[in-house]
Amino acid sequence: MKRTPKDTEASARVVSRRGLILGGGMAAFSAVLTARMRYMQVEQADQFRLLADENRINIRLVPPSRGLIFDRAGVILADNEQNYRVVLVREDAGNVEDVLARLQKIIKLPEEELEKVKEEIDRRSPFVPVTVADRLSWKAFSEIAVNAPALPGVTPEVGQSRIYPLDEDFAHIVGYVGPVSDYDLTEGYLADDDDPLLQIPKFQVGKTGVEAKREHDLRGQAGTRRIEVNAQGRVMRELDRVEGRSGQDIRLTVDSALQNYLQVRLGDESASAVVMNVETGDLLAIGSAPSFDPNKFVRGISVADYRALLEDDHRPLANKSVQGAYPPGSTFKMVTALAALEDGVIEPDEEVYCPGYKELGRRRFHCWKRWGHGDLALVNALEQSCDVYFYDIAERVGIEKITAMARKLGLGIRHDLPVSAVVGGLTPTKAWKRENRDADWLIGDTLNAGIGQGFVLTSPLQLAVMTARIASGRQVEPRLVRSIEAQDEAPAPPPLDINPAHLQFIREGMYSVVNSGSGTARGSRVVAEGLRMAGKTGTSQVRNITAAERARGVTRNEDLPWERRDHALFVSYAPADAPKLACSVVVEHGGGGSLAAAPIARDILLQALYGGTPPLEAYPTSQRGTIRTRQKDLPLRDPSSFTEGRSRA
């Protein structure tokens, strides 16, 4: 089309003008960009530099290695082993399903576990590493490392995990560790603990036993590692590292060989036993049967296994030696006797007539021997465990003094041991009954308490403490931890506030129980000179045999179903003339103390005194055949299991 020069000029003018306006606008906007750049890079540079460093540098905790637990000789009870595992970070993995499927080709995870892992991954923040598989073989571990490019977000790691080489023997004492749970942190024993280590997913903390009670000593202090990471969280390099402090080692008073013997000797019974040094209070063995393998809990116990443990009527998870509260039965008679002697309501040689029962108002309190013991003084009353004698002196001295004596001897007191669920038992008073049962104390309650029935409840640990105090005449306290890393021997505990002559009468009675012709535990005597044992049997009723049952002819324990049979108890110390060790044994629903509990106590004490299998000469001639068979058949641990653990530099 034609355009006149005038038009052309006009057009050029317009374009030039508009071009200049536009250029001005562009210049203005460029100025804005410059200003913005200046603002960010000059004025706010420091702030951004700080943010950039935070972006770049991550602080990671280095978990300290957990303190080890040794027995008194240095045998390792809780160890740390190298553990190869793989962790997955969701945000780095991209398609989690895909990556897991590829990982499956290297390590076969059971379907159930895989589901658990996926759940955990979904639950956690995308940047938190979640352990996919644990305890890998070196082969699988290296295969994963080699295939890392095909497995985004998957990192092989070397960590430590807990192992209990003597598995079942120390399940109840040492306990076990497990991943810290929400419950632990909110309501459990770690609620006030703000250690950052606890924020690490699946950080292992003590769950029961010494592991839990001495968590703070064992855990140690976290180290820190400053690392440079990229946006994917991949570690580029380590900038520096502050070493943490390893947890403290703990040395127990327990002798692992004796502990093993004790556990094996208790066998399948629902039973517990405690062996204690009568001078120092060192617990040489403290076992509860049946037991379980704590390593299963560390590795993550299967639902089926856990249910089996829970549903077992022998309650393997309970630590019966400190947690079980049983009526002490006749083992309590020493307490009643001492209370009466100290109060002066009876003289040691004063005789009491036993017609087989004691009448109180219209009620008859029976002696276990229905036709009665006749006239008895203290030593004979203990020896034959005459109930009427103790009814009588209990009535004379009264419940408050009996209870005071019981507490003096360590009953009804919660002994402070670093194991779970230590019970205080019960030594009743009138006020206690008023408060808890809303009823007045009756004389009949006193009579029952006098023979260790009724309200009185004691744990095997307390019975061992009582026996040790009677044997040594000192206020021994039970001790489970020998020292934390350092050696220390506590000074001998102060003597008991009890007339030594009175104690001597009690010891005489306990000696007769085992060694005299009519003693209730004569069958469990030791014939080796200088190692003779003293003790006291006890049988505590779980419930009375009802009149109806009696009518049906049920009079003997063996006729009752297992869970209603009497508990068998036995407390003892040895050697009788120079006491060194005290031992208590409780066999739940075992029947009579003399038959079910005393032989176990004898075996354990002899084992401890000889430091190994005792010679048959220590046993009465008639029993040696049976003893030999038993010694041969006990599935004891190989002595090489107890070699001393490596000490840490």
Place this chain on the structure above:
Amino acid sequence: MSYLEYTVKRVPSGASKILYLNWPLLVLVIAAAAVGFVMLYSVAGGSMTPWAEPQMKRFALGVALMLFVAMVPIWFWRNVSGLAYWLSILLLIGVEFMGAIGMGAQRWIEIGSFRLQPSEVTKITLVMLLAAYYDWLDIRKVSRPLWVLIPVVLIMIPTFLVLRQPDLGTALLLVMGGGLVMFIAGVHWLYFAGVFAAGGGVITAVIWSRGTSWQLLKDYQFRRIDTFLNPESDPLGAGYHITQSKIALGSGGFSGRGFMQGTQSRLNFLPEKHTDFIFTTLAEEFGFIGGISLLAIYALIIVFCVISAMGNQNRYGAILTLGIATTFFLFFAVNMSMVMGLAPVVGVPLPLVSYGGSAMLVLLIAFGLTQSAHIHRPRIRA
């Protein structure tokens, strides 16, 4: 045709045209591309591969194309403007049918081993067409409603197609680029005032449409707007790019962390560090000094284009040169605003610097057009 209507004293011809190139412009373009090579080398961790070397090869090819385009008389380009426009429209429709799927959006066509992005091409062909249209149009009719409506429709056709891909960034660039060409051509300013008013209304409508059945934007586009307005609301999600970019850029400081020392880029905190976010790396490693230097190169490119256009009596050449300069400006202004947190993340590369094939080739061809306009401008007086 129209060229011959002017009183021409002398127009360069043959090989001597080389001497009449807009040399400062050529040098500035090469300088900008060189900055790109350096940065691509740096973000690859000090390596020519995978980005710097292919980029150099493409640039060499692009410069050759640019010189070829520059040698061809401008009137030829004016005459093929309409053809070029409709061809690019056809290509845009083509991606609808046979375009490869990339990054969730259909944007390119594979021609042999070459990936052609028609939306890039359209940015230039639209400017060519509009320049040709206003060169043809009687200047007295420029502001008449009917004659304003025609270019608006010509702008809306490719915009609509690009939006369908969907590529919001390019659509915005097309509208703004086309609108500014109309402004250059002298369309009355009241129209622009009206558009601004209408734009406000549209934005309101878009915001209101959210969550309704007639929602005007895709969810991810809404989310991008959200994160632009408040990037801290989602620092590890959608706001991640902006936040990380700002951190890297700001931490560069006045003089930067030094060549290849940018921790943020090096450690992969930056997304798309070789394409859309390359300016961040530059600003981190060379600081305010580096950033402003590149901005200066860009500004000078614009300045030389404006000078060239103002001295050009040829209406097509002048409008085309200013239009291309404007498009170029929009590229870097939007990109820089984005990395500095002044605009939402819309996926516009930094011109001549970002890694990318068709964008750079198209841009170099466009500069070839301005060179052609410059060489073949009418010389009224000696």
